[in-house]
Amino acid sequence: MKFPNIKNKAVLSPMAGVTDVAFRTLAKRYGAAITYTEFLSSAAIVRNNPKTLEMLKTSDIESPVAVQLFGSNVDEIIKAAKFVEDNFDIIDINCGCPAWKVIRSGSGSELLKSPDIIYDFVSRLVDSVSIPVTVKIRSGIDSNNINAVHVAQLLESAGASAISIHGRTQKQGYSGFADWDIIKKVKESVSIPVIGNGDVFSPEVFKKRLSESKVDAIMVARGAVGNPYIFKQISDYLEFNSYKKADKVGLFFEYLDLADEFNVDFNFVKNHAIAFTKGFIGGADFRNDLSKTKSFDEVRDFWCSFNGSS
Numbered sequence: 001m002k003f004p005n006i007k008n009k010a011v012l013s014p015m016a017g018v019t020d021v022a023f024r025t026l027a028k029r030y031g032a033a034i035t036y037t038e039f040l041s042s043a044a045i046v047r048n049n050p051k052t053l054e055m056l057k058t059s060d061i062e063s064p065v066a067v068q069l070f071g072s073n074v075d076e077i078i079k080a081a082k083f084v085e086d087n088f089d090i091i092d093i094n095c096g097c098p099a100w101k102v103i104r105s106g107s108g109s110e111l112l113k114s115p116d117i118i119y120d121f122v123s124r125l126v127d128s129v130s131i132p133v134t135v136k137i138r139s140g141i142d143s144n145n146i147n148a149v150h151v152a153q154l155l156e157s158a159g160a161s162a163i164s165i166h167g168r169t170q171k172q173g174y175s176g177f178a179d180w181d182i183i184k185k186v187k188e189s190v191s192i193p194v195i196g197n198g199d200v201f202s203p204e205v206f207k208k209r210l211s212e213s214k215v216d217a218i219m220v221a222r223g224a225v226g227n228p229y230i231f232k233q234i235s236d237y238l239e240f241n242s243y244k245k246a247d248k249v250g251l252f253f254e255y256l257d258l259a260d261e262f263n264v265d266f267n268f269v270k271n272h273a274i275a276f277t278k279g280f281i282g283g284a285d286f287r288n289d290l291s292k293t294k295s296f297d298e299v300r301d302f303w304c305s306f307n308g309s310s
Contacts, residue, residue: 001161003134011034011221014066026255030229030232036066070107074125081128094138096109118155142169150180161193169198205238206238229246252273
């Protein structure tokens with residue numbers, strides 16, 4: 001199954017506690033080529049967990065939108081994928097998460113220890129669904145076990161439509177720096193689209209990494225937290241070599257309206273309310289106050305009364 005044609009090169013990365021439907025919609029509004037749900041447990045979907053099913057909401061403007069699944073049981077992953085495929089354009093499998101609670105179950109980046117298992121379940125999944133299957137990986141387990149090129153080649157053989165790669169190892173987690181040399185090698189080793197990921201916090205870095213690695217697109221993760229306008233900034237910088245500063249106050253109120261519309265869990269809203277204040281004068285005290293809020297209205301009132309500047 002062919003990966004969707006995308007106009008822009010910047011993609012919103014899946015992020016736990018961040019990429020709810022309102023935030024994804026806002027990112028799409030400002031130019032994200034593809035949006036991803038946060039990673040969702042295949043087991044929870046199969047068991048009809050209400051909280052997980054709520055995270056499957058999408059908006060009309062999101063397409064193409066991807067759902068990211070994780071798990072170690074192939075049959076469960078296939079069942080979950082078949083359950084969700086009608087509401088999404090892409091099914092992405094998480095083989096990159098370094099969190100202990102994920103890898104201890106044999107999921108996420110732990111699967112990089114068993115490339116043949118990844119090949120088997122991806123090939124079975126591709127045969128079981130009618131939309132593109134993609135996989136997110138890391139460079140390897142540690143500096144002595146860098147196997148991203150081998151895994152990428154297996155994934156292409158298994159029928160994956162695209163690969164995204166974070167240039168850190170499982171052992172690194174989010175420490176140190178992303179290795180874009182390995183991302184470039186993965187791009188050179190396969191013919192399917194490759195999406196790079198890691199340490200892209202500005203339009204300038206985005207352009208540099210895109211030029212150096214020749215990847216088909218780049219996932220923006222932490223660089224988009226508190227600033228979904230970065231997708232517009234990237235697009236403008238690639239075209240005009242300049243971009244405007246984000247109006248983070250206005251952006252947050254856009255997010256809040258969307259969160260209200262989609263009935264997003266308040267914990268997501270509070271986390272975003274705090275993230276959007278990064279770089280504000282007096283932001284530390286404001287974040288402390290926001291952490292104590294208990295409702296949409298309280299958050300809105302705090303933001304309306306805040307006089308800090310970004």
